[in-house]
Amino acid sequence: MALPKILKDFNLFGDGNNWQGQINTISLPDMARRMTEYEGGGMDGPVEVDMGHQLMEMTWTPGGLLVDGLFDTFGSPIHDAALLRFTGSYESDETGEVLPVEIVVRGRHKSIGMGEAQKGENTTGEISTTLSYYKLVIGGEEIIEIDKPGYVFRVRGVDRMAERRQALGV
Numbered sequence: 001m002a003l004p005k006i007l008k009d010f011n012l013f014g015d016g017n018n019w020q021g022q023i024n025t026i027s028l029p030d031m032a033r034r035m036t037e038y039e040g041g042g043m044d045g046p047v048e049v050d051m052g053h054q055l056m057e058m059t060w061t062p063g064g065l066l067v068d069g070l071f072d073t074f075g076s077p078i079h080d081a082a083l084l085r086f087t088g089s090y091e092s093d094e095t096g097e098v099l100p101v102e103i104v105v106r107g108r109h110k111s112i113g114m115g116e117a118q119k120g121e122n123t124t125g126e127i128s129t130t131l132s133y134y135k136l137v138i139g140g141e142e143i144i145e146i147d148k149p150g151y152v153f154r155v156r157g158v159d160r161m162a163e164r165r166q167a168l169g170v
Helices: 162-170
Strands: 004-012 023-027 032-040 045-055 054-063 082-091 098-111 126-138 141-149 153-156
Touching: 032 162, 054 098
Parallel strands: none
Antiparallel strands: 004 082, 023 054, 032 045, 054 126, 082 098, 098 126, 126 141, 141 153
């Protein structure tokens, strides 16, 4: 019988701040591609053509008063003003092996929900961060790197945009 590796703990860092113990939940970004239908003469039906990445977004909820440094980049005119780094410890209950996972993103805080305040209760906010950069590292191996403005899309070290950049002279 095989058991999945389970997230046993995580932390979030933001713009150099360590938010250990202050983040309740994180909804990690979905990776999705924009597809459009194409059907030309002589085809028996449409196929979907890959037109690049969809918008990536990450949401997360701090507990209590909002975390230190959160507002420093809010409303910035720079597309990658906010830097977030998720670190996770996934563990096997079969072998005890711990697998480190790191996700580094850059983007902008799109919304900062201040939550509901009630005396004696844990207030949670919700932050939505739209992303222009994403990197996933599992066990020290870079799995995915997406740098939208830099026109880089790497999967396990293979840059899928290298030939396009060369063709464009960039």
